[in-house]
Amino acid sequence: MTSTWTLKENSTGELEVTVEGEAWKKAQKKALNYAKSHMSLKGFRQGQIPDALVKKQLSSKALYDMASEEVANEALSEGIKEHNIELVARPTLDVKEADDEKAVLVFTCTVLPEVTLGEYKGLDIKKADVEVTEEDVENEVKRVQDRYADWVVREDDDAAQLGDQVVIDFVGTKDGVAFEGGSGENYPLELGSGSFIPGFEEQLVGVKKGEEKDVEVTFPENYQAAELAGQPATFHCTVHEVKYKDLPELNDELIKKLKIENVETVDAYKEKVKTDLTAQKEREAEENFTNELLGKVCDNANVEIPAAMIDAEVDRMYREFEGRMQQSG
Known part of the structure; x- marks a missing residue:
């Protein structure tokens, strides 16, 4: 198989694959056998009709179309691999030409869009400073008292x-x-x-x-x-x-009820809370910084999202929502 790839407008392109030789003969043979197994002819058992008679009952175009469908997946896979194509939707197939010797298949593909970056260096975006206050720690301790109140x-x-x-x-x-x-x-x-x-x-x-x-x-x-x-x-x-x-007294006995490894005193628990809150706020600050940075980069970039990607995302969101609704009854 040989193929060419032509990128066109709005992240669509044409992958043209020529199938010939043994691969095309094999595809025609499979198509003929399929037709034979589904054809009825007086005087012959189903599936036992001679190939020559089957061909007389089929037009050449019908046989070539069936053979093209037979070999399409393999042709598409080979072309995608050769040209490193990243599909975002199922391609459509058109048989450009076909005869006994070869078939030329054209796949219309929607691919990941190209992004033209704008200004992305030296952006005035900084990660927020992280601070865990005594009030933050006391609020977490209060939740423990609430739990056992x-x-x-x-x-x-x-x-x-x-x-x-x-x-x-x-x-x-x-x-x-x-x-x-x-x-x-x-x-x-x-x-x-x-x-x-x-x-x-x-x-x-x-x-x-x-x-x-x-x-x-x-x-x-x-x-x-x-x-x-x-x-x-x-x-x-x-x-x-x-x-x-009625809140319980905050003491070591209360902390032991939490059954946290290596934490059996109020001071140890407060230290752990401070460590955990610091790590959590660090993650949040990093995430917010990344989101703000990417948002600014995206604002400065130029990209045209193909309709197929939007449709696929809408479908994914709908299926997720449907799944949540089914789980909740």
Whole structure:
């Protein structure tokens, strides 16, 4: 096989492959055998028709087209390897010419686009300095205390505060009619957690055990239930309990519960937290620096993305989204 490659506009090109000799004869023979196995002729069993009679039933063009399809993958593979072509979509095939001696196959290919770089040296981009503060460390330590905290029921007359947990029944209505998914019983809600729609939790600050309260909210414009998006609603809430978080004492015994290798004291844990946070912030700073640098280089570059690449990326994103939806039910 011999081939030529011609790059044209918008990252497309033509790979022309000439198939001749033994390879072309073999392809014709396979095509003939395929036709024979699918042909019916009175007086002959299927698959036993003589080659000469099969050829009389087929046009030369039909036989050459079948042979071209037979040898196309091998021809394409050889051409891609010879010219180091990087495909971004499946090529289309056209049989330019064919006879008993040879076939000329033309593959229209979409390839990776060429990029013309603009200014990329001396760009005014610097990696951010990394600093881990005592506050950062203390926040991580606080999370450990939160993990092992107990919820303690407040006295009946104690009002709920931000950070408290209220155990509530609630019924959501829109225009006076309850809507699907808007009700719950004995639901433990931590005020300030942001687990309910904006404005809901704040209105329960100050409630006490046994109280009932109507909470007026407006669903976000991007809410997942289209019939509720951007709509006002009322939640009638009944408070069963109000609890506060009782944090455990920060000591070596608490740290041992974490079962971290070679970390059994508060000081050792804080040192580990600082080391881990520093490494994390270093990675983030490096990633942000790289993204900003590449973004600037791309802004200064000139490249025309072929439609096939865009279509392929859209298809990939759709399939990923579809897969996530199926996994989540």
